Amino acid sequence: MQDLLIPKMTVIGTGLIGGSLALALKAAGAVGVVTGVGRGLANLQQAVELGVIDRFSQDAEAAVADADVVFLSTPVKTLPVMAARVLPHMKPGAILTDGGSVKEHIVAEIEPLVPAGVHFVPGHPIAGTERSGAVAAFASLYQDRRCILTPTERTDTKALELVRRMWQAAGSEVVTMDVTKHDRILAAISHLPHMVAYALVNAVASDDRYGEDILKYSAGGFRDFTRIASSDPSMWRDIALTNREALLDMIGGFESMLAELKQDIADGQDDSLFNFFLRSKERRDALL
Amino acid sequence: MQDLLIPKMTVIGTGLIGGSLALALKAAGAVGVVTGVGRGLANLQQAVELGVIDRFSQDAEAAVADADVVFLSTPVKTLPVMAARVLPHMKPGAILTDGGSVKEHIVAEIEPLVPAGVHFVPGHPIAGTERSGAVAAFASLYQDRRCILTPTERTDTKALELVRRMWQAAGSEVVTMDVTKHDRILAAISHLPHMVAYALVNAVASDDRYGEDILKYSAGGFRDFTRIASSDPSMWRDIALTNREALLDMIGGFESMLAELKQDIADGQDDSLFNFFLRSKERRDALL
Numbered sequence: 001m002q003d004l005l006i007p008k009m010t011v012i013g014t015g016l017i018g019g020s021l022a023l024a025l026k027a028a029g030a031v032g033v034v035t036g037v038g039r040g041l042a043n044l045q046q047a048v049e050l051g052v053i054d055r056f057s058q059d060a061e062a063a064v065a066d067a068d069v070v071f072l073s074t075p076v077k078t079l080p081v082m083a084a085r086v087l088p089h090m091k092p093g094a095i096l097t098d099g100g101s102v103k104e105h106i107v108a109e110i111e112p113l114v115p116a117g118v119h120f121v122p123g124h125p126i127a128g129t130e131r132s133g134a135v136a137a138f139a140s141l142y143q144d145r146r147c148i149l150t151p152t153e154r155t156d157t158k159a160l161e162l163v164r165r166m167w168q169a170a171g172s173e174v175v176t177m178d179v180t181k182h183d184r185i186l187a188a189i190s191h192l193p194h195m196v197a198y199a200l201v202n203a204v205a206s207d208d209r210y211g212e213d214i215l216k217y218s219a220g221g222f223r224d225f226t227r228i229a230s231s232d233p234s235m236w237r238d239i240a241l242t243n244r245e246a247l248l249d250m251i252g253g254f255e256s257m258l259a260e261l262k263q264d265i266a267d268g269q270d271d272s273l274f275n276f277f278l279r280s281k282e283r284r285d286a287l288l
Numbered sequence: 289m290q291d292l293l294i295p296k297m298t299v300i301g302t303g304l305i306g307g308s309l310a311l312a313l314k315a316a317g318a319v320g321v322v323t324g325v326g327r328g329l330a331n332l333q334q335a336v337e338l339g340v341i342d343r344f345s346q347d348a349e350a351a352v353a354d355a356d357v358v359f360l361s362t363p364v365k366t367l368p369v370m371a372a373r374v375l376p377h378m379k380p381g382a383i384l385t386d387g388g389s390v391k392e393h394i395v396a397e398i399e400p401l402v403p404a405g406v407h408f409v410p411g412h413p414i415a416g417t418e419r420s421g422a423v424a425a426f427a428s429l430y431q432d433r434r435c436i437l438t439p440t441e442r443t444d445t446k447a448l449e450l451v452r453r454m455w456q457a458a459g460s461e462v463v464t465m466d467v468t469k470h471d472r473i474l475a476a477i478s479h480l481p482h483m484v485a486y487a488l489v490n491a492v493a494s495d496d497r498y499g500e501d502i503l504k505y506s507a508g509g510f511r512d513f514t515r516i517a518s519s520d521p522s523m524w525r526d527i528a529l530t531n532r533e534a535l536l537d538m539i540g541g542f543e544s545m546l547a548e549l550k551q552d553i554a555d556g557q558d559d560s561l562f563n564f565f566l567r568s569k570e571r572r573d574a575l576l
């Protein structure tokens with residue numbers, strides 16, 4: 001096991017994010033034994049059957065005792081709860097890291113709990129799908145994606161380096177930034193779009209003036225556009241509540257933009273509408 | 289040519305919608321000679337090279353003289369303009385039909401112009417992509433999609449029947465409804481989502497507080513979610529302005545839904561947020 005980046009790893013929350021990391025590190029030969037932790041037995045058994053993890057435990061405290069790296073990947077609000085439970089049982093030199101979609105809240109809650117000799121490195125892979133659980137995990141999820149690490153002044157340099165190498169082994173480009181910037185950028189490019197998608201589906205689906213389900217007329221555009229509204233409700237409740245300030249700010253910005261568009265439509269502003277759509281198309285096309 | 293559904297067809301606006309219909313009808317052996325009409329020479333030449341049309345003309349009046357069916361597929365606001373130009377030149381018994389995304393406006397403008405002996409059948413295929421022009425056309429666009437026809441009390445039954453068979457030959461399921469219902473349903477499932485996508489990209493892209501383009505951090509979710517914001521600006525300007533009332537009504541409904549969500553986030557309403565997301569997820573998942 002000498003050459004392994006991480007001889008023993010424990011994944012707490014063996015779902016899409018944690019399971020995919022385990023698979024990616026196994027595929028890269030960067031990890032030895034992976035122990036999965038969770039509440040539901042069926043998901044953990046399936047995770048072993050699918051080769052996502054090597055063994056599992058429903059006792060988080062015991063499962064971290066010999067781990068070199070503990071990866072937290074439960075919904076955001078439960079991350080500090082699980083950290084509080086496992087940190088006192090981790091061995092000296094071990095690293096706790098996470099994949100939570102919000103960073104300021106998590107760092108504020110977890111950092112004060114970290115005992116001397118144990119290291120905490122906050123992280124967030126910018127990758128995912130709308131599906132959940134170990135069955136949704138796949139080895140290439142992080143390939144050619146970005147992973148953001150948000151070290152603080154307390155973060156150990158060597159621990160940060162190991163976590164960086166872990167995500168690189170999983171196929172990602174690693175960037176670092178401070179927690180506040182992370183949370184604002186993610187509010188814009190991910191959290192806001194999810195809120196908009198959820199609200200759009202509810203607005204359209206609640207329009208019951210026709211005596212039939214109008215969604216049956218929807219075509220590919222609507223399906224693609226609303227795919228992210230299939231995401232896990234508890235995960236998004238947690239994200240919305242823990243990144244509240246940045247998210248409310250972005251929703252406000254979006255509301256102003258939509259109000260401007262609405263006014264142009266009401267006023268029949270041909271040129272202004274054309275330019276609004278063109279500006280958006282140009283920005284969107286530049287992503288390709 | 290006896291057995292052909294449409295011996296001679298003229299497509300005015302040889303782009304995605306008109307070009308794909310020509311290709312689909314050729315593939316089904318339902319059409320004889322197809323003449324394409326447009327303004328730009330390059331697009332028309334390319335359309336012939338790609339086998340989308342058999343010949344082209346930039347003289348719309350002359351190009352409809354011997355057509356059994358004339359299909360209008362230019363942007364919505366230009367449909368009545370082109371109809372006014374070609375209707376006086378169509379032969380007795382010929383059918384004018386269209387693929388415009390808005391129906392009330394078009395029917396109100398075109399129906400009074402239709403001379404005795406010529407028939408007008410308003411239609412709208414619920415299929416499309418964000419791409420434009422003859423190069424974007426493909427034969428299977430209408431396969432297993434719906435096409436809505438919106439006959440009025442003036443619509444000729446036999447002409448309606450032929451247009452129905454035309455879309456069925458192209459692979460679509462044909463449904464009929466009145467123009468007002470069509471425009472309201474499309475405002476909900478298509479026009480509103482496009483407005484939301486355009487506004488979202490503009491809101492996120494105009495957030496320039498970071499000294500870098502934050503869109504570079506966006507992942508697959510954002511790209512899929514905003515794909516429809518790549519759609520043609522002039523097409524969407526026309527749709528927004530000609531379906532103004534229904535669209536403003538739907539934007540209003542969406543704004544209320546988003547305001548409710550925003551309030552729940554601000555108030556930290558865990559359960560209410562969870563239920564909001566769950567309701568949306570259930571409706572979205574039911575589309576699969």
Ligand SMILES: NC(=O)c1ccc[n+]([C@@H]2O[C@H](COP(=O)([O-])OP(=O)(O)OC[C@H]3O[C@@H](n4cnc5c(N)ncnc54)[C@H](OP(=O)(O)O)[C@@H]3O)[C@@H](O)[C@H]2O)c1
Pocket residue numbers: 012013014015016017018037038039040041043073074075076078082099100101102124125126127128129130131132133134136232235239
């Ligand atoms: N999905 C994405 O697109 C994405 C992207 C980047 C980051 N993230 C972040 O990654 C984390 C996990 O997301 P995911 O998509 O992997 O979700 P997931 O597939 O639902 O996995 C979460 C796992 O955590 C376990 N879990 C849930 N609640 C728990 C609790 N209270 N205590 C202990 N375990 C619990 C679940 O199993 P049991 O219910 O059996 O315990 C499940 O296996 C979240 O913090 C999310 O913000 C997600």
Ligand SMILES: NC(=O)c1ccc[n+]([C@@H]2O[C@H](COP(=O)([O-])OP(=O)(O)OC[C@H]3O[C@@H](n4cnc5c(N)ncnc54)[C@H](OP(=O)(O)O)[C@@H]3O)[C@@H](O)[C@H]2O)c1
Pocket residue numbers: 300301302303304305306325326327328329331361362363364366370387388389390412413414415416417418419420421422424520523527
């Ligand atoms: N795209 C969709 O998803 C979709 C779905 C259903 C219905 N529709 C409707 O179908 C129609 C066409 O849309 P499309 O997507 O096929 O657009 P498109 O690919 O841009 O094709 C439109 C065609 O019309 C021609 N044209 C544009 N302006 C014209 C004008 N003023 N006079 C004469 N010709 C003109 C264009 O060629 P030149 O510029 O060379 O003239 C082009 O070939 C629109 O009414 C739209 O509402 C679109």
